[in-house]
Amino acid sequence: MTAGNRGGEPRRILIDCDPGHDDAIAIMLAHGDPGVQLVGITTVGGNQTLDKVTHNARVVATVCGMTGVPIAAGSAVPLIRPIRTAAAIHGESGMDGPVLPEPTVPLDDRHGVDLIIDTVMDNPPGSITLVPTAPLTNIALAVRKCPAIVERVAEVVLMGGGYSKGNVTPAAEFNIAVDPEAAQIVFTAPWQVTMVGIDLTHQALATPAVQQRISDIGTPAAQFVVDLLAAYGANYRAEQGFGDPPVHDPCAVARVIDPSVMTVRPAHVEVELAGRLTAGMTVCDFLGRDGARLDTDVAITLDAPAFWDLVVDAITAIGRP
Ligand code: PIR
Numbered sequence: 409m410t411a412g413n414r415g416g417e418p419r420r421i422l423i424d425c426d427p428g429h430d431d432a433i434a435i436m437l438a439h440g441d442p443g444v445q446l447v448g449i450t451t452v453g454g455n456q457t458l459d460k461v462t463h464n465a466r467v468v469a470t471v472c473g474m475t476g477v478p479i480a481a482g483s484a485v486p487l488i489r490p491i492r493t494a495a496a497i498h499g500e501s502g503m504d505g506p507v508l509p510e511p512t513v514p515l516d517d518r519h520g521v522d523l524i525i526d527t528v529m530d531n532p533p534g535s536i537t538l539v540p541t542a543p544l545t546n547i548a549l550a551v552r553k554c555p556a557i558v559e560r561v562a563e564v565v566l567m568g569g570g571y572s573k574g575n576v577t578p579a580a581e582f583n584i585a586v587d588p589e590a591a592q593i594v595f596t597a598p599w600q601v602t603m604v605g606i607d608l609t610h611q612a613l614a615t616p617a618v619q620q621r622i623s624d625i626g627t628p629a630a631q632f633v634v635d636l637l638a639a640y641g642a643n644y645r646a647e648q649g650f651g652d653p654p655v656h657d658p659c660a661v662a663r664v665i666d667p668s669v670m671t672v673r674p675a676h677v678e679v680e681l682a683g684r685l686t687a688g689m690t691v692c693d694f695l696g697r698d699g700a701r702l703d704t705d706v707a708i709t710l711d712a713p714a715f716w717d718l719v720v721d722a723i724t725a726i727g728r729p
């Protein structure tokens with residue numbers, strides 16, 4: 409067992425997501441690991457349209473046998489820009505590969521932005537961690553609608569951005585590129601942000617050995633992940649030339665479960681909103697030029713074996729009756 413929250417009170421997290429193969433695995437990690445308690449899931453248009461990713465979130469909850477965790481649909485489109493999806497990676501359904509069972513888990517009737525606000529305001533100060541794994545539209549809207557959440561949230565641990573490269577453009581990562589204005593609101597609000605970007609998540613590669621370990625678990629939940637990774641891996645190979653696919657979103661959940669799973673460096677992060685070639689780039693200043701505060705923790709190096717141990721242990725726990 410690793411250090412971190414093991415043995416202590418589980419950290420209460422809300423995942424804001426767009427499932428999405430890797431979002432699905434992030435939800436499963438949060439559900440199966442005893443170091444965090446998943447208290448809400450909100451969805452946002454991103455990898456696919458809002459209706460599809462919301463359906464997929466309910467599918468994942470159903471596969472996990474999850475009950476009592478509210479799931480609410482948030483914003484369908486970015487703050488300013490037109491929606492853009494990632495169908496080439498995630499397929500028409502947003503979660504192509506496994507047979508998707510009809511969800512039995514209901515949809516909360518609140519707007520996702522209101523579920524975020526209610527979750528933060530109805531729990532003690534400093535007790536809720538937000539884990540966004542999608543465009544930051546809902547989080548930005550929540551900040552604007554209820555600014556009091558900013559000092560009440562424990563921290564924001566988000567998957568998005570990068571300090572050395574992009575994936576949808578040479579400079580920009582998808583979650584930030586889809587809604588750069590929302591991301592700028594999130595990075596500049598006075599709360600603690602950890603940016604788990606693609607420099608980090610490209611170290612979380614689902615190798616054949618990893619996929620075999622998951623397959624060996626032998627439960628329906630594990631088979632669901634095996635089928636997800638097969639389709640996701642094939643698309644990543646065809647579209648981006650990866651040998652093994654990077655599994656981005658669970659890295660942010662893993663950081664909350666066990667901070668020692670990755671190293672971070674403090675930086676000042678802002679989002680390029682105007683660049684012709686660089687819109688959506690997370691510009692990371694590690695030196696604090698002109699007095700800029702190094703107020704964001706930027707993820708650098710992943711302990712990949714420890715990360716995959718967390719994922720395998722969580723999926724194993726889900727299978728237990
Ligand atoms: C992954 C994503 C989008 C585009 C590509 N090419 C790959 C999704 C993942 O769900 C993750 O949250 C983030 N966006 C990685 O860029």
Ligand code: CA
Binds near residue numbers: 425427428431455541
């Ligand atoms: Ca995602």
